[in-house]
Amino acid sequence: MNFEQFSLDARLKTAIRDVGFTTPTPIQQQAIPHILAGRDVMGLAQTGTGKTAAFMLPILQRLTQGPLRQVRVLIVAPTRELAEQTHQATIDLGRHTKVRSVAIYGGVAKHGQVKALQRGAEIVVACPGRLLDLAGEGRIDLSRVEVLVLDEADRMCDMGFLPDMRRILKLTPNRRQTLFFSATMPREIRELADKILKNAVTVQIGAIAPAKTVSHAFYPVSQKRKKELLLEMLNQTSTGRVLVFTRTKRRARFLARDLGKKGLRVSALQGNMSQNQRQRAIDGFRNGKHDILVATDVAARGIDVADISHVINFDMPDTVDAYTHRIGRTGRAEETGEAFTFAAPEDESMLRAIEKALNRRIERRHLPNFDYDHV
Helix, strand or coil, rough: CHHHHHHHHHHHHHHHHHHHCCCEEEEEHHHHHHHHCCCCCEEECCCCHHHHHHHHHHHHHHHCCCCCCCEEEHHHHHCCHHHHHHHHEEEEEEHCCCCCCEEEEECCCCCCHHHHHHHCCCCEECCCCHHHHHHCCCCCCCCCCCEEEEECHHHHCCCCCCHHHHHHHHHHHCCEEEEEEECCCCHHHHHHHHHHHHCCEEEEECCCCCCCCCEEEEEECCCHHHHHHHHHHHHHHCCCCCEECCHHHHHHHHHHHHHHHHCCCCCEEECCCCCCHHHHHHHHHHHHCEEEEECCHCCCCCCCCCCCCEEECCCCCCCHHHHHHHHHHCCCHHCCEEEEECCCHHHHHHHHHCCCCCCCCCCCCCCHHHHCCCC
């Protein structure tokens, strides 16, 4: 099975070879034909399964015909990182076409984004807040949108964007193709999908759970011993790139500082940072300048970094869905990965909820030669 089966434009086939794609992933095999046929699609798949190309390739195929330099496709994403990642995928896959893409998100000045819109683009990849700002100022016209993509829709719900999403829907034509992608399906998102999708095809790849290539372990530990356990774990464990999740921005910042004082190559990623600071942190993690990235859940989506060997939940996530998204940063593209979660006594109910979702008991481990009782 290869990409020839989809009868794509020759320029797209060249780009597919350029980026090194050889065999379509399951989500691509199932979704691309329906999107090419103009159907609404509900795509349910774990992160790291290739869903960006699953909607981007048929969208680019559509845009090889018809008018240029007007917004015909709107892709809405919950975070700046995911918007930038999708924008870059558009550039990579559309490099041999005349299609232009613009990324719109907060945290940076509007001027450059407005200028890019004025030059004309067929695809806009946007976060809800900045998109609505520009629409309210009359800087962007969504009245001719042919395809609307809601990517990581469940995360937009988690981040409180549901009212913004409804406002955005009203700015686009009723007659459009709508593509709805999500890793999980909470009730609010299911209700929204039922309202906006018309005669949709549902494409689900596996269970809505972390990839099967990821192994899981819980490490019982008191709150006060977490940092020492993390340091000893990093000393004892052979790792590649490590993504550490904390619950708060403050903890991410201070934990990264403390790890750095121990000589580790580490950076922090959290919501109070400017977009340029966030991009530098991700780029440093991607290119090997940093081995460890300490992040809040703002990073659970949109970090497209290959070869993350370990995800460590320094703090227990608040929901099972959040656990799924965090763990989805490793074991991508069928590579293996390990997920370690530090579990304080008060986290027991969440441990059981995660095990129920995974339909199996997760091993409780103790790190050898670590003094759990030392104060």
